[in-house]
Amino acid sequence: MALxxxxxxxxxxxxxxxxxxxAADGHAHITYNADDANLYGAVSHWPxxxxxxxxxxxxxxxxxxxxxxxxxxxxxxxxxxxxxxxxGLVIGETTxxxxxxxxxxxxxxxxxxxxxxxxxxxxxxxxxxxxxEAIHTMTELANTYGYASSMEGFSIADxxxxxxxxxxGKGSFGRGVVWVALKVPEGYVSAHANQARITRxxxxxxxxxxAAPDVVSFAVAHGLYDGAAADFSFSDVxxxxxxxxxxxxxxxxxYIFSQIARADDFDAxxxxxxxxxxxxxxxxxxxxxxxxxxxxxxxxELMAHHFEASWFDPSRDVGAGAEHSPYRWNGLSWExxxxxxxxxxxxxxQYTAWHFVATVRAxxxxxxxxxxxxxxxxxxxxxxxxxxxxxxxALHPSYDDANCTGRAACREAHALRGGVAHFSWDSAWWLxxxxxxxxxxxxxxxxxxxxxxxxxxxxxxxxxxxATDAAAAAAFAAGEEExxxxxLDAHAVSVGGKASAAWKAxxxxxxxxxxxGRITKLDPANKVSGATKEAVQFTDAWKAKVVADTGEHYKExxxxxxxxxxxxxxxxxxxxxxxxG
Numbered sequence: 001m002a003l004x005x006x007x008x009x010x011x012x013x014x015x016x017x018x019x020x021x022x023a024a025d026g027h028a029h030i031t032y033n034a035d036d037a038n039l040y041g042a043v044s045h046w047p048x049x050x051x052x053x054x055x056x057x058x059x060x061x062x063x064x065x066x067x068x069x070x071x072x073x074x075x076x077x078x079x080x081x082x083x084x085x086x087x088g089l090v091i092g093e094t095t096x097x098x099x100x101x102x103x104x105x106x107x108x109x110x111x112x113x114x115x116x117x118x119x120x121x122x123x124x125x126x127x128x129x130x131x132x133e134a135i136h137t138m139t140e141l142a143n144t145y146g147y148a149s150s151m152e153g154f155s156i157a158d159x160x161x162x163x164x165x166x167x168x169g170k171g172s173f174g175r176g177v178v179w180v181a182l183k184v185p186e187g188y189v190s191a192h193a194n195q196a197r198i199t200r201x202x203x204x205x206x207x208x209x210x211a212a213p214d215v216v217s218f219a220v221a222h223g224l225y226d227g228a229a230a231d232f233s234f235s236d237v238x239x240x241x242x243x244x245x246x247x248x249x250x251x252x253x254x255y256i257f258s259q260i261a262r263a264d265d266f267d268a269x270x271x272x273x274x275x276x277x278x279x280x281x282x283x284x285x286x287x288x289x290x291x292x293x294x295x296x297x298x299x300x301e302l303m304a305h306h307f308e309a310s311w312f313d314p315s316r317d318v319g320a321g322a323e324h325s326p327y328r329w330n331g332l333s334w335e336x337x338x339x340x341x342x343x344x345x346x347x348x349x350q351y352t353a354w355h356f357v358a359t360v361r362a363x364x365x366x367x368x369x370x371x372x373x374x375x376x377x378x379x380x381x382x383x384x385x386x387x388x389x390x391x392x393x394a395l396h397p398s399y400d401d402a403n404c405t406g407r408a409a410c411r412e413a414h415a416l417r418g419g420v421a422h423f424s425w426d427s428a429w430w431l432x433x434x435x436x437x438x439x440x441x442x443x444x445x446x447x448x449x450x451x452x453x454x455x456x457x458x459x460x461x462x463x464x465x466x467a468t469d470a471a472a473a474a475a476f477a478a479g480e481e482e483x484x485x486x487x488l489d490a491h492a493v494s495v496g497g498k499a500s501a502a503w504k505a506x507x508x509x510x511x512x513x514x515x516x517g518r519i520t521k522l523d524p525a526n527k528v529s530g531a532t533k534e535a536v537q538f539t540d541a542w543k544a545k546v547v548a549d550t551g552e553h554y555k556e557x558x559x560x561x562x563x564x565x566x567x568x569x570x571x572x573x574x575x576x577x578x579x580x581g
Contacts, residue, residue, distance in 0.1 A: 013193070029360070030360075033348070042399055051074065160363065164181065164182055182208060190286055200232065246274055254275035296359065307326070324444060359374070370391075384499040395493065398428040399496045431504050
């Protein structure tokens with residue numbers, strides 16, 4: 001089935017990587033949608049710590065929740081808040097899958113402890129200061145303790161550099177990984193979405209390329225490649241492109257590039273047959289220059305898109321319903337009358353667990369303040385975004401996941417409220433989900449209300465961040481590190497509380513405003529309810545589709561009341577109170 005062609009449809013993510021020279025504020029950025037219908041959206045965190053000799057760290061699979069073993073702790077670990085640390089390092093990912101023969105997902109490693117890709121990120125954030133150091137740390141950890149996942153693409157940024165790395169295990173052929181990492185050139189942008197994208201990379205020069213020493217020889221030794229080293233393509237060998245890889249995965253990159261890239265870097269029309277899965281030879285560039293420098297707001301827009309106004313736009317056919325919903329509830333593939341069909345895999349899916357746009361500020365900023373995650377839980381389009389410093393070590397309870405990485409048993413042990421199967425008004429994920437669910441069947445009416453609320457809250461939280469930054473920077477400059485970090489903690493708790501309170505109030509507003517498929521408007525002249533209820537008016541395009549599908553079934557005969565004398569004509573039923581109420 002087509003679903004199998006794009007690995008982990010239930011946990012399929014999207015990243016954008018922005019070098020400092022391509023950003024409006026001159027800072028490095030990484031975006032991340034962690035998409036998984038089974039994953040609870042919250043923020044895991046590990047405080048900075050000094051460890052005794054022989055201390056170990058337990059490892060649990062992020063995808064499966066199972067205990068994998070333990071690895072030795074270093075003497076000192078950094079504070080980690082979500083996907084950022086207090087040194088100004090941020091790491092995101094999308095799963096590519098790659099060759100089944102090299103996958104270790106769900107397989108018990110016979111030689112001992114393994115690290116899956118999620119824990120590889122968080123363990124690295126506890127140990128590494130820079131992007132280059134993170135690459136070496138990740139690969140050393142995987143080679144030393146084994147790698148428990150399939151192929152991953154990692155987005156890695158510090159204040160100065162942004163790197164993209166593709167990594168896959170060696171399956172039953174042995175412990176360790178093969179990998180390659182490329183630096184995003186200054187002034188350029190990259191993106192990836194569940195399909196490997198690095199093709200030829202030789203010569204691999206340390207200024208902008210790092211790779212496993214056996215990245216080519218391993219493939220040759222095991223019959224995966226028989227060409228010249230100079231022609232070796234990492235993605236073609238370790239994650240061969242399929243229709244699903246193009247249509248479900250690369251199409252998202254195509255859309256992002258089509259919206260931002262200079263015409264001389266990216267011809268959207270030329271690459272469209274590739275994104276549609278029709279011509280897999282037209283591989284897209286890995287890096288493009290944007291037409292204009294990208295702001296954080298623009299990155300949020302790109303991460304919430306649904307292929308609007310493109311060939312892939314799912315809001316323009318009858319499947320969208322009366323209010324142009326781009327969502328499909330029946331998965332990525334379906335069958336009818338012996339034919340196989342697909343739904344488009346949009347960037348802004350409804351089952352995102354959490355998401356962020358990360359800013360990594362200049363090296364002149366104190367390290368604990370350097371990385372800021374503008375983070376939301378659930379759907380990127382309709383969730384509030386809270387700014388969290390990599391150096392913060394506290395969270396509002398509605399966002400708190402301790403160090404559980406979403407595992408239900410761990411959350412229960414920490415007495416944390418809410419989960420995928422446990423509703424709680426004290427959960428930011430549930431509040432965001434409630435608001436988004438009001439939008440999905442009322443898109444034309446409710447989406448503008450939510451967007452306006454997001455803009456208002458964003459402006460307020462921007463001001464809060466600026467005030468906290470100023471106070472914390474002054475405290476760091478005065479050598480008052482404890483007070484500075486306390487300010488970052490208090491800020492994280494405050495913004496989380498404001499966001500959750502705002503979204504609970506927004507949900508209440510939406511329920512009243514759009515209950516029962518009507519639009520409620522305040523009306524003091526109505527002495528019964530104090531409001532009026534207006535019927536939703538569907539578009540002519542939707543009406544035409546209904547008529548084309550049903551013919552005369554719903555048509556009212558013309559002059560249906562003309563045979564009544566004027567003085568005996570009844571009131572039309574549609575004008576009776578409440579429409580036959």
